[in-house]
Amino acid sequence: MDEKEFEQKLVDKIQADNLSPKPRWHFLLKNYVIWVAGLLALLTGALAVSVIIYLLRYNGWEMQEGTHKSLIEFFLLTLPYFWIVFSGIFIFILYYNLKHTKKGYRYPAYLIVLVVILASIILGGAFYSLGIGQKIDNILGERAPFYGQVFNRQITFWFNPDEGRLVGIISSEVEADNFDLVDPSGNVWKILGRRDELNHLPPDFLRLGEPVNIIGSVVAESQFKADVIRLLVPGRGFFSRPNIRERHEKCLRSNCQLLLPPPPPAMMIIK
Amino acid sequence: MIDIADNQNLSDGELVSLSLENQHNFLYLVNRYRFKLLSYIKRLTNVSDDDAEDILQEVFIKVYLNLNDFNSDLKFSSWIYRITHNQVISSHRKLKARPEGHAIDIEDKSALNLAADIDIVAGTDLNILKQKIIKVLDGLERKYRDILILRFLEEKNYQEISDIIRKPQGTVASTINKAKQEFKKEFETQKIIL
Incomplete structure (x- = not known):
């Protein structure tokens, strides 16, 4: 095909199909979409990182010895897997978007991955210091279904009385050696233990309405002997749920008398 | 349309701008790159001459449609080679390859x-x-x-x-x-x- 023939064929094709250059805004829009989607992915990933920092910061490390033989076992059991996967997805979306910007291909993958992870951690750290991680956990705690199984596994982890772990909200004035506690299922427990003998107990913080987690053992029906008590930090929103809050208030009104089971027959005084 | 003699002194970027103003100016870009790209296509793939010309036509149509996407951060030749490279890969899958070797010409x-x-x-x-x-x-x-x-x-x-x-x-x-x-x-x- 000679030069003129090729040119003519090309011109004919352009005219027959009525082709014209795509407008500039089309490409600008495509470019903006990639950047905006990347920015949204960065923000979402960073929000997830702020929750991870919050959950890990108050993971109950100081109670590890009472619950697990090794720190690694404790660490693996209490890692916030959902948030790690969630942030991983958005970090990948950010990486993908950066790689598909006009000049993204010029940078090696490891460098983009490094920048993306660092940016997510730094921004996530900033969100955490602004209290956003805590806010997200509280909102989810109050409303999200499967909160204890998915978003904050510490609730499920700590709610296992037979294994010596109990979590709940203090539902009576704290006496010298006992107080009442409403657990996530709404059951009421009598918690036994002398305040001055408990480890990790900041006395001023142990008060009515505070969610706590406890290491100890079941000594009788609905009675739990506490060895260590710690204020619950992530998951506080969970104890504001109406069902738990109602049970807690009912317990308060009746001094928990109506809600606690009667003492076992052997302990009853027979006149 | 610009004068034929003038186009020799114009850069690729300037020809892109002129092509956006007048469709016929695009032919100067076509002529500037036609043989280089045809040779590149033949070096990359083992399609027949006619198929190579068809691929080339598709390349120039893509270039024409995407003229507004070209920016001066990139050399125009790199941009048009990229489009050609991608077009060869996508066309090659559709075309039947000749069993014998590549039609590579080497200087x-x-x-x-x-x-x-x-x-x-x-x-x-x-x-x-x-x-x-x-x-x-x-x-x-x-x-x-x-x-x-x-x-x-x-x-x-x-x-x-x-x-x-x-x-x-x-x-x-x-x-x-x-x-x-x-x-x-x-x-x-x-x-x-x-």
């Missing part, structure tokens, strides 16, 4: 440069060397063949290759090194056969 200078760079014994007969190069290139994995074609036959630098195949320069450098090793190995094994 004497390119053959000697390749031989010197890869440190192979060129021998005295340049035609035999060129035949061997074609045969060896033909036997290489696609990614190695493509990158050696860009580096030695199209004489593109690392930055240009990076822009054409959309890979970082470091990756381009390491792929070229690996491709040269593969080429040398293949060249050595084919020594006796030819």
Whole structure:
């Protein structure tokens, strides 16, 4: 095909199909979409990182010895897997978007991955210091279904009385050696233990309405002997749920008398 | 339409702007790149001449449609080579490849440069060397063949290759090194056969 023939064929094709250059805004829009989607992915990933920092910061490390033989076992059991996967997805979306910007291909993958992870951690750290991680956990705690199984596994982890772990909200004035506690299922427990003998107990913080987690053992029906008590930090929103809050208030009104089971027959005084 | 004599002094970028103003100016860009790209297409793939012309036409139509996407951060030649490279890959899947080797044409200078760079014994007969190069290139994995074609036959630098195949320069450098090793190995094994 000679030069003129090729040119003519090309011109004919352009005219027959009525082709014209795509407008500039089309490409600008495509470019903006990639950047905006990347920015949204960065923000979402960073929000997830702020929750991870919050959950890990108050993971109950100081109670590890009472619950697990090794720190690694404790660490693996209490890692916030959902948030790690969630942030991983958005970090990948950010990486993908950066790689598909006009000049993204010029940078090696490891460098983009490094920048993306660092940016997510730094921004996530900033969100955490602004209290956003805590806010997200509280909102989810109050409303999200499967909160204890998915978003904050510490609730499920700590709610296992037979294994010596109990979590709940203090539902009576704290006496010298006992107080009442409403657990996530709404059951009421009598918690036994002398305040001055408990480890990790900041006395001023142990008060009515505070969610706590406890290491100890079941000594009788609905009675739990506490060895260590710690204020619950992530998951506080969970104890504001109406069902738990109602049970807690009912317990308060009746001094928990109506809600606690009667003492076992052997302990009853027979006149 | 601009005057024919003027277009020789105009840069590619200026011709792009003029093409956006008047469709007919696009033909100057077509003529500037037509033979280079046709040769590149034939080096990359083993389609017939007619199929190569069809691919080239598709390339120019894509270039025309996407003229507003070109920006001066990139060399126009890298941009048009990138479009050609991608078009060859997508067209090649649809077209039936000829069973025999590639229709690669190699200039004497390119053959000697390749031989010197890869440190192979060129021998005295340049035609035999060129035949061997074609045969060896033909036997290489696609990614190695493509990158050696860009580096030695199209004489593109690392930055240009990076822009054409959309890979970082470091990756381009390491792929070229690996491709040269593969080429040398293949060249050595084919020594006796030819």
